Amino acid sequence: MLLKRFSVFLLSISIAGTLSAQETKVQGPDGNLSVSFSINEGRLFYSLKNRGETVLENSPLGLYTNEGDFVDSLSLVDSEMDKVEKTYEQDRIKTSKVTYKANVLRLTVENGQKNKLSVVFQVSDHDVAFRYELPVWGERRSAVVLREETGYRFPENTTAFLSNMMTPMTAFARTAPSYESGYIADAPLAKAKSKYGFVFPGLFRIGNTGWALLSETGVSSLYCASHLSEISTEGVFHVAYPDMAQNNGFGSTGAAVSLPAVTPWRTITVGNDLQPIVETTIPFDVVEPLYEASQQYKFGKSTWSWIVWQDQSMNWKDQVTYIDLASDLGYPYILVDAFWDENLGKEKLEELVQYAKSKNVDIFLWYNSNGAFNDAPQGPRNKMNTSIVRKSEMKWLQRIGVKGLKVDFLGGDKQETMRLYEDILSDANDHGLMVIFHGATLPRGWERMYPNYVGSEAVIASEMLIFSQHARDNEAFYATLHPFIRNTVGSMEFGGVLLNKYLHKENKDRNKRLTTDAFQLATAVLFQNPVQPFALTPNNLSDVPSFEIDFMRNVPTTWDETRFIAGYPGKYAVLARRHGEKWYLAGVNAEDTPQKIKLHVGMLGGGLQSMISDKSDGTTYQSNLKIDKRGEVEVTIQPKGGIVIF
Structure with missing residues (x-):
């Protein structure tokens, strides 16, 4: 520096x-x-x-x-x-x-x-x-x-x-x-x-x-x-x-x-x-690192069973299935969520870590922050709230090869809670562990202050799409706000890209998704977080077009540059992000009518070749990109639809 x-x-x-x-x-x-x-x-x-x-x-x-x-x-x-x-x-x-x-x-x-x-x-x-x-x-x-x-x-x-x-x-x-x-x-x-x-x-x-x-x-x-x-x-x-x-x-x-x-x-x-x-x-x-990274941390994509398959998936068979899914997609991580302590236990968890390693996949592990200031029953509980127990737990995690934690249910902004955030981060760094916070406050410069911090939820995230009709009704509206508000000041662990038509394991009859596949793919670019668990399910490998899965195999989670292209909060949003030499442009539309936009993309270089977008009937398709001599391309983003250009 x-x-x-x-x-x-x-x-x-x-x-x-x-x-x-x-x-x-x-x-x-x-x-x-x-x-x-x-x-x-x-x-x-x-x-x-x-x-x-x-x-x-x-x-x-x-x-x-x-x-x-x-x-x-x-x-x-x-x-x-x-x-x-x-x-x-x-x-x-x-x-x-x-x-x-x-x-x-x-x-x-x-x-x-x-x-x-x-x-x-x-x-x-x-x-x-x-x-x-x-x-x-x-x-x-x-x-x-x-x-x-x-x-x-x-x-x-x-x-x-x-x-x-x-x-x-x-x-x-x-x-x-x-x-x-x-x-x-x-x-x-x-x-x-x-x-x-x-x-x-x-x-x-x-x-x-x-x-x-x-x-x-x-x-x-x-x-x-x-x-x-x-x-x-x-x-x-x-x-x-x-x-x-x-x-x-x-x-x-x-x-x-x-x-x-x-x-x-x-x-x-x-x-x-x-x-x-x-x-x-x-x-x-205006902030500086508070300590040095104990090692070079690796960022990337993750699968997780809980988001669609829920608590019932916290068993050996389903976790192996999602490890295999991560391996098939080339994702470096799987997030093993709540109740693993009861349903798997530490001995089987160690076996699961070793199986994942055999598939070139590493594990993030869920923890309840503690039980002293809420009633959340999910375990493991009371492992993160005291220094002695926390360090002992992290020492074990380091020994068996876990790479990161997702710590949930922190619920407050008091200085006492800020100490807990920092204590978890500092101890985790000592044991080579990255940390995601869930059910948590807004990150405030933490990506720079804490080198093993890799994101927070602090948003109406993908789980609410499972639980709430209101969230499903307003998914597009919120998605067009986040790039201008929440996500512009800090990493946002959203856990999205839901390609099931119905948001549960059986993928039929209830919790119908109201946005298009192109919309979902666009959020992989619009929503920035260095370690992002995506909500793909094993059936998506065969029940969605192969070009969608190919896009999700290749889209990065870290970026070298971000540019505003077009949009208005609550109506539509179009951003471009660069990873290395490659640009990705993504847009979503929350309006009830199609959004026709002339995008100036010439300044992004000549690497943009393909576009994924929607037809008026909601069908998602891929096409070759045609940019005119002025470096412009005209696109139509359908209602609750999206585009990705890459």
């Missing part, structure tokens, strides 16, 4: 004062993004413009701590500007090589008790990241951050695309919140009401002038995760900390910190169109 910092002294105020008579400003390198600051009646505010158009009106900043508040009676004591530039490589996100340049403004304020606090803004061409820095306060070297005043005030003509925070200790076995709610889409701000607020990320359309995506990154064991409050009567979304009821009421809602300390980064991605939203790397730009 190349890291350069240039310190450019812009402004230093050595005496306490206010910004009421002046405005401090920081712009991005290209001058388009501009953040301005002011202190009005002792309170600190910021505003944001893009190309002169307002993105955020005066929005509040500040913290409440047990050592004093940094909200009222503030005065400015120092202000200075820096620049940051770095390049880095990352093998598990949407782009493998990244260059990040930003201008940095550090504002230091003082409260009525003469304690200081700094707020640091980094502004790049399309992204704003900011956080608070807490110094040592006299003899105080520890503190608790109780809550934030931080807020976002959008112009009145803004509409919102938001997913509500689930009610704590509800849903299956009291495992909520698990970031598995639906969305309001293009809703007026006045309708952004939810008692428990909204999860990060949140997408906003600002009239006809542009888009903004709000999120956070850099959350580790040293802090709690946060979310957006419902809109206030003053028209402000605030950063909100976890509800006390989460995790069965155990753990505090704020963050205990050792001074000096920093908060996680709050991020704002801005664009005139959706390209910066889809292509942003800001969740990873």
